[in-house]
Amino acid sequence: MxxxxxxxxxxxxxxxxxxxxxxxxxxxxxxxxxxxxxxxxxxxxxxxxxxxxxxxxxxxxxxxxxxxxxxxxxxxxxxxxxxxxxxxxxxxxxxxxxxxxxxxxxxxxxxxxxxxxxxxPNRSQMPSVSPISSSIAQTNFIFSTSGVDATSYQWQVTSGGSIVGSSTGSSITVSANNNTCTINVRVRSVGTNCNNATIYSPWRSLSYSIQVPGRPTTPFGPQYIGAANFTKSFGTSAATATSFNWYVPNGSQFEIVGDNTRGSATVRCLTDNGTATTLY
The missing domain is CATH 2.60.40 (Immunoglobulin-like)
Structure with a gap:
């Protein structure tokens, strides 16, 4: 004009x-x-x-x-x-x-x-956040996202677990409830518009199915270890398993040496006397 x-x-x-x-x-x-x-x-x-x-x-x-x-x-x-x-x-x-x-x-x-x-830009709401990604950290689960111009985030676990720590960052840690197979989470980003009013993105949700590992196979390895301080390696496998827990009964004349969370374990004999134990 x-x-x-x-x-x-x-x-x-x-x-x-x-x-x-x-x-x-x-x-x-x-x-x-x-x-x-x-x-x-x-x-x-x-x-x-x-x-x-x-x-x-x-x-x-x-x-x-x-x-x-x-x-x-x-x-x-x-x-x-x-x-x-x-x-x-x-x-x-x-x-x-x-x-x-x-x-x-x-x-x-x-x-x-x-x-x-x-x-x-004078937005009425924040842009949608990215799809939620997931990962496993020991016994907990990590859920993450990202958003354009976000100053913080709002996470909610609607079923299957609870948030451990902060719920306002771009990722959260979730502890699953006992006997649950699914964790449902949702998130939205938080920001301000041109007039400094607080605005939110639409909610984005994820239904995460917890994979239950298969039963480990019978440990395989030698039947005899040898004299005191001799060591032998044993192995196993299980579908979808991310870690294992090897152990021998308390009071036995054997011990697990080193990392006991992998698909293989090293066992050491503690005595020269003939003895036997069960490896779990």
Whole structure:
């Protein structure tokens, strides 16, 4: 939209004539209206001014002969930070000190300037968070997500377990309830819009099925270990198992050496006497 105004501005013999300047907010929220003002020029006769706006609309300004001249711009809402622009052209003559006015026989001068405005998104809600991912940490479960411009998150375990520690980060740790096979979680991101109001993303949910490991096979390995301090290795396997727990009965003349959580274990004999035990 264009608007034209005509006025005399300045005078008084100021030595450096020049066009007027535009002033107003340079950072705005999308979907809002703001006032901008064209100030008086320096020692000029303003013959006309036109304004055009990108990423916004001036609401039908009324021409006036008075300066400063103010008008409103409605800035469009945007999805990301965007530059809006007011382009203003001025046609003016310079005041001749000896005349105290502009010389009508001198061709007018022209000025084109650009007034840039940062338009920030004015969201009503946060963007959706990414799909929830899962992992296992020892006996607990980790659920994670991410969100654009999120300042925090809200997690809920709706069934099957409870949150261990913080529930406001991009991931949570969940302890499963006894005798449960499914954990249901949901999350949404939290942020602020351009007006500093708290807004939320839509909820995203996940129903996580806990894989129950299969029964381990009978441990395989040698039947005899040998004399005191001799060691032998034994192994087993189980479908979907992530760890194991090897042990020998209390009071036996054998012990597990090193890590007892893998699919194999090392057993050491503690005596030279003939003895036997069961390996679990």
């Amino acid at each position: 264009l608007v034209a105004v005509a006025a005399y501005a300045g005078g008084g013999g100021i030595p450096t004539p020049g066009p007027g300047k535009l002033s107003g907010p340079t950072t705005v929220c999308g979907g809002t209206s703001h006032t901008y003002t064209l100030s008086e020029g320096t020692s000029i006769c303003l013959y006309g001014a036109t304004f055009s706006v990108s990423n916004g609309t001036p609401p039908n300004p009324v021409p006036t002969t008075d300066l400063p001249y103010s008008f409103n711009v409605f800035w469009n809402n945007v999805s990301t930070n965007t530059t809006g622009q007011i382009i203003y052209d001025q046609q003016y003559g310079k005041v001749v000190p000896s005349l105290g006015d502009c010389d009508p026989f001198v061709a007018p001068e022209y000025s084109r300037k650009f007034y840039n405005v940062l338009i920030r």
